Amino acid sequence: MMMDEIRDEIREEIRKEFQKDWEKELKRNPGCDPESWWEERWLGMKFFLGFLMGLGILALLFLFGWVVMLLWNWLMPGIFGLTTLSYWQAWGLLILSSLLFKDMPSGRDDSCRKTDRKRRKELRKLVEEETIRPESAPATPAPAAESSAPEAPGED
Numbered sequence: 001m002m003m004d005e006i007r008d009e010i011r012e013e014i015r016k017e018f019q020k021d022w023e024k025e026l027k028r029n030p031g032c033d034p035e036s037w038w039e040e041r042w043l044g045m046k047f048f049l050g051f052l053m054g055l056g057i058l059a060l061l062f063l064f065g066w067v068v069m070l071l072w073n074w075l076m077p078g079i080f081g082l083t084t085l086s087y088w089q090a091w092g093l094l095i096l097s098s099l100l101f102k103d104m105p106s107g108r109d110d111s112c113r114k115t116d117r118k119r120r121k122e123l124r125k126l127v128e129e130e131t132i133r134p135e136s137a138p139a140t141p142a143p144a145a146e147s148s149a150p151e152a153p154g155e156d
Helices: 002-028 038-039 044-078 086-101 107-132
Strands: none
Touching: 044 086, 086 107
C-alpha cells in the first residue's frame, strides 16, 4: 500500500513537471509540436541531418582516441617510465580495457536491467497517457482498499 502511494506521488510530480515544461515551451513557441518537427522536414534535410550526426559521431570517436593517447603520453612515461603510444595503440588500449573491465552480464544483473527497462518503459507510458489527457478530464480515482478487520457489533 505504501509503495502505491509513493508511486502515485512520483507520477503526479513527473506529470506536473512535464506540464510546466510544456507550458513554458508553448509560451516561448506557440506553434510547437514535438511530433511534427521531424515529419515537416523534407527528405534532403533528413539526409543532411543524418550525415551531420554521422560526422559528429566520427569526430567524437577520433577525439576520444586522441585524448586517451595524449593522456597516456603525458602521464605514463613520467610516472612509470613506460613508452609512448601511437593513436591506434591508444584505441587498442581502449578496446582491451573495455573487454577487461566492462560489466559482464550475469543472470541476476541481467534480470535487474530488464526490470529496470520495463519500469522505465511503464513510467514513460504513464507520463505520456497523463499528459495527453486534457486537464478538464478528471483522473479516474483508484478503488478504495477494503479493510479486512471485522466491524465491532453494535456499530452502524
